[in-house]
Amino acid sequence: METYKPKLVCFSCNFGWGYLSDAETLSAATLNWIPVACSGKIDTSHILKAFRAGADGVLILGCPEGHCHFQDGNYQTRKKVFLIQKVLDAFGIEPERLTMDLAIDPEGKKIPLLVGQMRNNLLKLGPVKQV
Secondary structure (H helix, E strand, O other), rough: OOOOOEEEEEEEOOEEOOOOOOHHHHHOOOOOOEEOOOOHHHHHHHHHHHOOOOOEEEEEOOOOOOOOEEEEEHHHHHHHHHHHHHHHOOOOHHHHEEEEEEEEEOOOOOHHHHHHHHHHHHHHHHHOOOO
């Protein structure tokens, strides 16, 4: 029997997460890590596409509230996450498969840790049930 390895996609804001680190090293430590100009630039379709492509979870890392370089991008994404969680729940998919963390980590040291925590949570949930 094959061991379950959760597939996770991590979007992170370039202005708050890992901008002082070497992107190649961080990318190697964090599979499916997608740096974006702002968490507000993550469209609903990007999140849903990740799930359709087989992701078991999506983690979004944005700037703290009130510190978005694009005014309120992180706030807008928080609203998207809330609504998408409701849609996931309506389809029988656990809403905690989509999470968002608003903080700052210029060196990117927390990114692999948060991804690891999310993977552990996904291990407990198991694979996404196809609807």
